[in-house]
Amino acid sequence: MEKNRIITRRDFLKSMARYGSMVISLPLALKYLGLLEEDAYAELVRKYPIPGKYYKRISGRMVRCLICPFYCLLGESGIGQCRTKKNYNGVLYTHAMDNPCIISVDPVEKLPTAHYLPGHKSLTVAVGGCNLHCLYCQNWQQSQERPERLDTVRFPKERVPGALSKKDLKIITYNYTEPVVFMEYILELAHYSRLKGIRHAIATAGYINKEPLKDLIGIAESFTITLKAFDDTTYRRMTAATLKPVLDTILTIKESGRWLEVVNLIVPTYNDDMKQIREMCKWLLKNVGPDVPLHFARFVPEYRLKNLPQTPLSTLEKAYNIGREVGLHYVYTTNVSPHPGNDTYCPYCGTTLIKRVGLRIIENNLRNGRCSKCGRVIPGVWA
Amino acid sequence: MDSKKGWFSPRLMILAMGFLLVGGMLPVPFIYGYETRSLQNVDNSAQEIVSMMKEINKLKHRISFWNLFNGLNLSQDQIEELIAINTEYREKLRESTAKAIKALSESRVSLEKWEQAIRDGNLPEERMRQAGRASHITKEFYQQLKDIKEPFLSRLNNVFTDAQKEVIRGFKPCVVPPTDLRDPIRVGQASSNEYAVRMLKRIRSIPSQKFPSALDRIVDIHADKISRRYRLTDNEIEQERQRMRDFLKKVYYMDDVDFEMNKEELADEFKYKDKVELLREDLRNIQQELHRTQKVRDPVGTSKIVRYFLDPEIIPLLQYRLNLLRSSN
Ligand code: SF4
Numbered sequence: 238m239e240k241n242r243i244i245t246r247r248d249f250l251k252s253m254a255r256y257g258s259m260v261i262s263l264p265l266a267l268k269y270l271g272l273l274e275e276d277a278y279a280e281l282v283r284k285y286p287i288p289g290k291y292y293k294r295i296s297g298r299m300v301r302c303l304i305c306p307f308y309c310l311l312g313e314s315g316i317g318q319c320r321t322k323k324n325y326n327g328v329l330y331t332h333a334m335d336n337p338c339i340i341s342v343d344p345v346e347k348l349p350t351a352h353y354l355p356g357h358k359s360l361t362v363a364v365g366g367c368n369l370h371c372l373y374c375q376n377w378q379q380s381q382e383r384p385e386r387l388d389t390v391r392f393p394k395e396r397v398p399g400a401l402s403k404k405d406l407k408i409i410t411y412n413y414t415e416p417v418v419f420m421e422y423i424l425e426l427a428h429y430s431r432l433k434g435i436r437h438a439i440a441t442a443g444y445i446n447k448e449p450l451k452d453l454i455g456i457a458e459s460f461t462i463t464l465k466a467f468d469d470t471t472y473r474r475m476t477a478a479t480l481k482p483v484l485d486t487i488l489t490i491k492e493s494g495r496w497l498e499v500v501n502l503i504v505p506t507y508n509d510d511m512k513q514i515r516e517m518c519k520w521l522l523k524n525v526g527p528d529v530p531l532h533f534a535r536f537v538p539e540y541r542l543k544n545l546p547q548t549p550l551s552t553l554e555k556a557y558n559i560g561r562e563v564g565l566h567y568v569y570t571t572n573v574s575p576h577p578g579n580d581t582y583c584p585y586c587g588t589t590l591i592k593r594v595g596l597r598i599i600e601n602n603l604r605n606g607r608c609s610k611c612g613r614v615i616p617g618v619w620a
Numbered sequence: 621m622d623s624k625k626g627w628f629s630p631r632l633m634i635l636a637m638g639f640l641l642v643g644g645m646l647p648v649p650f651i652y653g654y655e656t657r658s659l660q661n662v663d664n665s666a667q668e669i670v671s672m673m674k675e676i677n678k679l680k681h682r683i684s685f686w687n688l689f690n691g692l693n694l695s696q697d698q699i700e701e702l703i704a705i706n707t708e709y710r711e712k713l714r715e716s717t718a719k720a721i722k723a724l725s726e727s728r729v730s731l732e733k734w735e736q737a738i739r740d741g742n743l744p745e746e747r748m749r750q751a752g753r754a755s756h757i758t759k760e761f762y763q764q765l766k767d768i769k770e771p772f773l774s775r776l777n778n779v780f781t782d783a784q785k786e787v788i789r790g791f792k793p794c795v796v797p798p799t800d801l802r803d804p805i806r807v808g809q810a811s812s813n814e815y816a817v818r819m820l821k822r823i824r825s826i827p828s829q830k831f832p833s834a835l836d837r838i839v840d841i842h843a844d845k846i847s848r849r850y851r852l853t854d855n856e857i858e859q860e861r862q863r864m865r866d867f868l869k870k871v872y873y874m875d876d877v878d879f880e881m882n883k884e885e886l887a888d889e890f891k892y893k894d895k896v897e898l899l900r901e902d903l904r905n906i907q908q909e910l911h912r913t914q915k916v917r918d919p920v921g922t923s924k925i926v927r928y929f930l931d932p933e934i935i936p937l938l939q940y941r942l943n944l945l946r947s948s949n
Pocket residue numbers: 302303304305306307308309316317318319320321322368417418
C-alpha cells in the first residue's frame with residue numbers, strides 16, 4: 238500500500254505534461270471551435286469594467302455607451318467606434334487601461350499650447366484608439382487601432398510618481414491619440430497622483446458628452462481643443478463627427494474656468510474657406526472672449542490626404558490676420574517656424590512677450606504673468 | 621619633439637578652422653573653392669574637371685541657400701527689402717571696383733615683375749618698394765570692400781526676426797536639408813520613430829535564452845562595420861566592443877517605462893562616434909559658446925547672414941521667389 242502511494246518522478250512529469258497541455262490548449266481549442274473569438278485570449282488578460290454612469294443597459298445584454306456623442310449601441314461582444322470599449326455579458330469594459338502605446342518626454346508646447354507653463358517639459362501618455370476618424374490623422378497607426386493590438390508598455394498608476402520624479406517632471410499631458418477614449422485611465426492616474434502635486438493637461442478633439450467631460454475638468458488644469466472646421470458638413474466629411482458637441486465642450490470648459498486653447502488645422506480645399514474662418518473667430522470672440530488663444534496649424538499631407546499639398550503659408554497668414562482683425566488677442570500660427578505668428582504679443586502695448594522657434598522658447602519677457610512693459614495681466618497658467 | 625608633434629594636431633587644426641568659419645573670417649570662395657584650387661595645378665586636361673567642380677560647388681552653395689531660404693518663411697516685405705539692399709550693395713560695389721580697377725591692374729604688374737626678380741635671385745630696391753605698395757593696395761581694396769559692406773549690415777540684420785536669426789545661426793550648408801528643416805516635428809505628432817530606436821526595440825524583443833548569442837553576433841557585426849568604416853587601432857576596436865556590449869545589456873534589461881522615457885538619449889548613445897564626430901561635438905559646443913559671446917561682441921550677428929544674404933548673385937533668386945509668392949496671393 239505504502240509503495241503504491243509513492244509518485245515517481247516519471248509519473249509526476251507525465252501528469253504535469255498531460256494536465257499542463259490541457260490547460261494551455263484549452264483556449265486554442267475553444268478558439269478553433271469558434272467559441273472564443275480571435276483576440277479574446279489577449280483580452281482575457283486585461284479588461285476593466287468602466288464606471289456604470291458611463292453606459293446604460295438597454296435590454297438583455299445590449300448596452301449604450303454614454304461617453305461621447307456617438308452613443309454606441311453594443312450587442313454582446315460588440316466593440317465601440319473608438320475601438321477601446323467592448324460589451325461582455327452586458328457590462329461595458331475598456332481595453333484602454335494601463336497600456337499606453339506612447340510614453341515620451343515632450344515640451345508642453347506640443348499640445349499645442351502657448352499660455353500654459355511655457356518652456357516646461359511633460360510626460361506624454363497616449364493609449365491607442367480614437368472616436369474620430371480624421372482623414373489626415375498624423376498618428377493614425379496608433380489612433381485607428383485597438384489598444385491591445387499595439388506595441389504597448391505596462392504603466393499602471395503606481396508607477397507614475399516614480400517615473401515622473403526620475404525626470405524631474407510635474408506635468409502629465411495626454412496627446413497624440415484621443416484622451417476621451419482612455420479617460421478612465423486618465424482619471425485613475427489623476428486620482429492616484431492627486432496628493433503628489435502632479436498636474437494634467439489634455440489635448441483633445443472635444444467630442445465628448447457633458448458628464449464625462451465634467452470628470453475630466455475635475456482633474457485637468459488645461460485643455461487644448463481641436464476645432465476641425467466650422468460647418469457641420471465639413472466636420473462630418475473630415476472626421477465622421479459633428480460640430481455642435483465640440484462647440485458645447487468649448488463652452489463647458491470655458492465656464493469651468495480651466496485654461497483653454499483652441500486649434501484649427503487648416504486643410505487645403507476642406508476647411509480653408511476664409512469666410513468660415515471668420516465666422517469661427519467671431520463665434521469664439523462672442524462665446525469665450527478675446528483671451529482664449531487660437532492656433533492656426535499647418536496641415537502636412539498624411540494618412541488619407543496624401544494627395545493634398547501642405548497648407549500654403551499665405552493661407553495661414555490670412556487666417557491669422559482675420560483672427561486679429563476680429564478682435565482675438567492671442568492668435569498663433571503653428572507647424573510653421575520661424576514665423577512672427579509663433580510669438581506672443583501684448584495685446585495692449587504690442588511688446589513681444591514670448592519669442593519662439595518651433596517648440597522652443599528663445600525669449601520670455603513675461604514678469605509674473607504680466608507684460609514687462611505695460612504691466613497688464615496676460616491670461617494663462619504661467620507657474 | 622613630442623610637444624612639437626602635439627602642437628600641430630588635427631584636433632587643433634579643426635578647431636582653428638571652426639573659429640575662423642564661425643567668425644566669418646574666411647571668404648566664401650575659400651570655403652567653396654578649395655577643392656578646385658588643388659586641382660588647378662594638376663594638368664591642362666584637368667581644366668574641364670576644374671570648371672565642372674566649380675559649377676558643382678556653386679550649385680551646392682545655391683542649393684544650400686534655398687534650403688536655408690525655405691526654412692525661414694520670409695514674408696513678401698522681407699524679400700523685397702533683401703532685394704533692395706542687395707541692389708544698392710551691387711551699385712556701390714560697381715562704383716568702387718570701377719575706381720579700383722586701374723590701381724589693381726598696376727599692382728598686378730608690379731607683383732609680376734617682383735616675382736620675376738625674386739625668381740632670378742635679384743632684389744632690386746625699386747621693385748621691392750613697388751611690390752610693397754602693390755600689396756598695400758590690395759589690402760586697401762579689401763578694406764574698401766569691408767567699408768562698403770558696413771552700412772548694409774545693420775539694415776540686413778533688421779530684415780530678419782530673432783527667430784529667423786536663430787535658424788540662420790544654426791544652419792549648416794547642406795544639399796539635402798536636415799529633418800528639422802525639411803519636416804519639423806509638428807504639434808500633436810508623436811516623435812518620429814527613428815531607426816536607432818526601432819533597432820533597440822528589436823534587440824529588446826529577443827527571447828532571453830537567445831540574447832547572449834545574439835549579443836555576441838551584434839557586437840561582432842558592429843565591430844566589423846566600424847573597423848571597415850573608420851581607421852581604428854585594435855585597442856580602440858576592443859574598447860568599442862566593450863562599450864557596445866555594456867550598452868546593449870543595459871538596454872536589454874531596462875524596464876519598459878524607463879526605456880520609453882529615455883529612448884531618445886539611448887538612440888544617441890547607440891550610435892558610434894569616432895574621433896572626428898567627438899571633435900565636431902566639441903566644436904559645436906565652442907560654436908554655441910562663441911554665439912553667446914558674439915552677441916555682445918558682434919551685435920549684428922553678421923557672419924552667416926552676410927554669407928547668405930549679402931550677395932548680388934541672390935537678386936534673381938529672390939526675384940523668382942517673390943514672383944511665386946505674389947502669384948500665390
Ligand atoms: S467612447 Fe467609444 S464606445 Fe463610447 S460612444 Fe464614443 S465611440 Fe462609442
